[in-house]
Amino acid sequence: MRVLVIEDDREIAHFVERGLRESGHGVEIAGDGHAGLEAARAGGFDVLIVDRMLPGRDGLSVIQTLRTEGHRTPVLILSALGEVDDRVKGLKAGGDDYLTKPFALTELLARVEALARRAAPEEGATRYVVGDLVLDRLTHKVTRGGETVPLQPREFRLLEYLMRNAGQVVTRTMLLENVWDYHFDPQTNVIDVHVSRLRGKIDKGFGEPLIHTVRGTGYMIRDGN
Amino acid sequence: MRLVEAVASGPSPGRAAASSTGWARLLRSAVFRAVMLAVALLGLAAAGIVAAIGWSAGRDLVTATERVIAQDLGQLRQIHRSGGPDALTSAVAERSRSDGPMLFFLGPRSGQKRAGNLAALPASLASGDAGGTFAYPARGGGSRSAAGVLIELDGGVVLVVAHDIEEQRGLLSALRRGLIWGLGALSVLGLGAGLLLARHILGRIDAISATAGAIMAGDLSGRVSVRGTDDELDRLSGELNAMLARIEQLMAGLREVSDNIAHDLKTPLNRLRNTAEAALADTRGGPAWREGLEQTIAGADELIKTFNALLLIARLEAGAVDGASAVLDAGEVAAEVADLYEPSAEDAGFSLEVDAGGPAPVRANRHLLAQALANLIENAIKYSGAGAAGGPRDISIRVRALEATVELSVGDRGPGIAPEHRERALRRFGRLDDSRTLPGTGLGLSLVAAVARMHGGSLRLDDNRPGLLVVLSLPRAISSEMGRS
Numbered sequence A: 001m002r003v004l005v006i007e008d009d010r011e012i013a014h015f016v017e018r019g020l021r022e023s024g025h026g027v028e029i030a031g032d033g034h035a036g037l038e039a040a041r042a043g044g045f046d047v048l049i050v051d052r053m054l055p056g057r058d059g060l061s062v063i064q065t066l067r068t069e070g071h072r073t074p075v076l077i078l079s080a081l082g083e084v085d086d087r088v089k090g091l092k093a094g095g096d097d098y099l100t101k102p103f104a105l106t107e108l109l110a111r112v113e114a115l116a117r118r119a120a121p122e123e124g125a126t127r128y129v130v131g132d133l134v135l136d137r138l139t140h141k142v143t144r145g146g147e148t149v150p151l152q153p154r155e156f157r158l159l160e161y162l163m164r165n166a167g168q169v170v171t172r173t174m175l176l177e178n179v180w181d182y183h184f185d186p187q188t189n190v191i192d193v194h195v196s197r198l199r200g201k202i203d204k205g206f207g208e209p210l211i212h213t214v215r216g217t218g219y220m221i222r223d224g225n
Numbered sequence B: 001m002r003l004v005e006a007v008a009s010g011p012s013p014g015r016a017a018a019s020s021t022g023w024a025r026l027l028r029s030a031v032f033r034a035v036m037l038a039v040a041l042l043g044l045a046a047a048g049i050v051a052a053i054g055w056s057a058g059r060d061l062v063t064a065t066e067r068v069i070a071q072d073l074g075q076l077r078q079i080h081r082s083g084g085p086d087a088l089t090s091a092v093a094e095r096s097r098s099d100g101p102m103l104f105f106l107g108p109r110s111g112q113k114r115a116g117n118l119a120a121l122p123a124s125l126a127s128g129d130a131g132g133t134f135a136y137p138a139r140g141g142g143s144r145s146a147a148g149v150l151i152e153l154d155g156g157v158v159l160v161v162a163h164d165i166e167e168q169r170g171l172l173s174a175l176r177r178g179l180i181w182g183l184g185a186l187s188v189l190g191l192g193a194g195l196l197l198a199r200h201i202l203g204r205i206d207a208i209s210a211t212a213g214a215i216m217a218g219d220l221s222g223r224v225s226v227r228g229t230d231d232e233l234d235r236l237s238g239e240l241n242a243m244l245a246r247i248e249q250l251m252a253g254l255r256e257v258s259d260n261i262a263h264d265l266k267t268p269l270n271r272l273r274n275t276a277e278a279a280l281a282d283t284r285g286g287p288a289w290r291e292g293l294e295q296t297i298a299g300a301d302e303l304i305k306t307f308n309a310l311l312l313i314a315r316l317e318a319g320a321v322d323g324a325s326a327v328l329d330a331g332e333v334a335a336e337v338a339d340l341y342e343p344s345a346e347d348a349g350f351s352l353e354v355d356a357g358g359p360a361p362v363r364a365n366r367h368l369l370a371q372a373l374a375n376l377i378e379n380a381i382k383y384s385g386a387g388a389a390g391g392p393r394d395i396s397i398r399v400r401a402l403e404a405t406v407e408l409s410v411g412d413r414g415p416g417i418a419p420e421h422r423e424r425a426l427r428r429f430g431r432l433d434d435s436r437t438l439p440g441t442g443l444g445l446s447l448v449a450a451v452a453r454m455h456g457g458s459l460r461l462d463d464n465r466p467g468l469l470v471v472l473s474l475p476r477a478i479s480s481e482m483g484r485s
Helices: A010-022 A033-042 A059-068 A084-092 A105-118 A153-164 A172-179 A190-202 B002-008 B013-028 B030-097 B166-216 B232-281 B286-317 B330-347 B366-383 B419-425 B444-454
Strands: A002-006 A026-030 A047-051 A075-079 A097-100 A127-130 A133-136 A141-144 A211-214 A218-221 B102-108 B128-137 B143-152 B157-164 B326-329 B351-356 B361-364 B394-401 B405-411 B458-463 B468-475
Touching (some): A002 A010, A010 A026, A026 A033, A047 A105, A075 A084, A084 A097, A097 A105, A105 A172, A127 A153, A133 A153, A153 A218, A172 A190, A190 A211, A190 B330, B013 B030, B013 B166, B030 B102, B030 B166, B143 B166, B166 B232, B326 B366, B330 B366, B330 B394, B330 B405, B361 B468, B366 B394, B419 B458, B444 B458, B444 B468
Parallel strands (some): A002 A047, A047 A075
Antiparallel strands (some): A127 A133, A133 A141, A211 A218, B102 B157, B143 B157, B326 B361, B394 B405, B405 B468, B458 B468
């Protein structure tokens, strides 16, 4: 995957670059809005990471320009402004996801990968399959090894999000944002409890566990084999 | 000024220097200047009025005198013309006998007087109808003033018809004297009153300044003295005192917040440092380092959470989060948040019940409202376990639409908070001492309070009989706007 990072803070840019390279991605860095816009127009990137406040040209205006010109590359906005209205402005301008500084590298990587996947064709699939676990998005039915697993609506949405990002790490914040549509910091492990409930229904009693905990980051659903 | 200097350099020369600066301050004071200006204007007005009265009275008197003289003179001329000199002489003699203010002289310019009550011909009076004034010897001695006319008759004989004006002059000069004395008294009294008033007001303002000085020097407990006279200075002092009390209260709060921030952030920083140091010193090397780094990151994340909460509260209190609000049903948000927390509560041994009766529209930021409710539920789970051994362990979330407000309440069956500690519990890092050991940022309730205030609502802690009842009260919105931003 190739990622363009438009960020004027060198320290953050290098921190992000190193993390992305270590995960096997190609990275290009632009230090200001104009250079970033030029690089993005040239194309060939799977995800853009854009800082909100940039010298020369504001990050939001870069995104708006790209969207008006028809570029559909997913954009992750980085910002020191983390409040709800900032997030809304960022997403309205055409951003796809919003991450507040300071952030954990694992959180950034998980989000970048989720964004890249979102653009992939299987996004629109009506059935998600991981090993012998099947989720039907039309009938809202989940089966494991052919056996129906009864899930509550919330559990279904949680599993749906995990399976859409199968093989990828999803963080607790991503789950709260995408399954519950809430952006805030719970002080306690609410998400963990939900995942553990889901595990009790999906994995318990079926030999191979599919939902894995990624230490310090979040969860991942994948076929063990 | 000269009077004041004379007073200032008065009898005790040793104190003159010190008191002269005091006097100089009095003279510079706005009150003194205002009084002096008023005295000057009043004096001018009085002088003007007296002068106008004097002038018009004088003119009236002169006109009356002239008329009387002209009338007598006309009659005497008539008598002279019809009766000849002898008739005139007897008429003048007749008139001279009355004891009035009229004065007559009839006779040749130099020679024996024929008739009249004037002893001699007034030397300074020229002949002609214009007339003039002159002095004449009074009956009881001394000299009096008179105004009259001298006309020449045949054969060098002259007739003088005059009127005594000594009393008119006396009236005018009495007026003038009165004016001068009055103005003098006014000036002296005005100066005195100005000085007294200036001293009085300066004294009170000095007291206020002294209080302000003490406060600037760091003593926030200073207050301006109030005399209880309820005058404007008293009212000003009262207002100042109220302001000072509020400032002192805010400063105390601020000091407590910064103390608490220092304390609450220092502890996790220490822990962070100790974790890193312990890992580094661990002889196992690699795996221990990894563990230590992971713990360090987790600790740093907690600190960042705390800072985020602090920043969010600060921004909410500055009213900086204005966007992204919509009219939504508080009951729906409550149900969603309860759904999010239901498994956690159940794991901790609580049952979470939502009681939402009917639509409860509020104009709110959905995420902030959810965060507020989440904080309240987290608090209920965290704090109500200890006091409820064997008791009911339910947390109830109620949403009620009242006339003008919508109330969201979270009640638990824990130990509650005593009324005297409730205010403290709402402050930033205002954790009650017995809860300091529990994990958490200590910002939960103050964040909820900030969310409430930002939405124009309020937060109240109450007794749940038993337990704690936290009531978040928001202005009720118009339900037809529901879903619109």
